[in-house]
Amino acid sequence: MELYLYWIVQLCGILGIIIFNYALLKYYTDPHETFKITLFIQVTAFSSVMVYILLIPFDVFASVRHYDEIVHFTDPILGMAHKVTIYDLYFICYIGMIYMCFIGLPYSYFYA
Numbered sequence: 074m075e076l077y078l079y080w081i082v083q084l085c086g087i088l089g090i091i092i093f094n095y096a097l098l099k100y101y102t103d104p105h106e107t108f109k110i111t112l113f114i115q116v117t118a119f120s121s122v123m124v125y126i127l128l129i130p131f132d133v134f135a136s137v138r139h140y141d142e143i144v145h146f147t148d149p150i151l152g153m154a155h156k157v158t159i160y161d162l163y164f165i166c167y168i169g170m171i172y173m174c175f176i177g178l179p180y181s182y183f184y185a
Contacts, residue, residue, distance in 0.1 A: 079134060079143070086127050094119040114181040118173040125166040132159045
């Protein structure tokens with residue numbers, strides 16, 4: 074039961090971060106800006122950094138409760154079992170931040 078609470082709080086936190094970053098960037102962006110892709114990439118970049126920071130308390134929660142895996146599911150087609158751990162979530166956030174730093178943000182600024 075606690076694992077469902079974990080995911081509800083995590084998803085609400087991520088949604089709150091995205092809404093906050095969108096409002097913040099929309100307020101400080103030039104109103105005559107016509108390229109929406111730059112706003113989207115900026116919101117995604119800020120949100121990926123904040124979500125990475127948000128993972129730390131959830132990592133502590135999962136460690137204290139001795140959850141080795143966060144999600145465990147079986148692939149219906151191949152019948153293989155898969156599991157997602159906190160380490161996997163950290164890895165996904167690292168990949169997202171590296172993409173935003175070296176590809177996403179520079180592309181959006183040079184595109185605009």
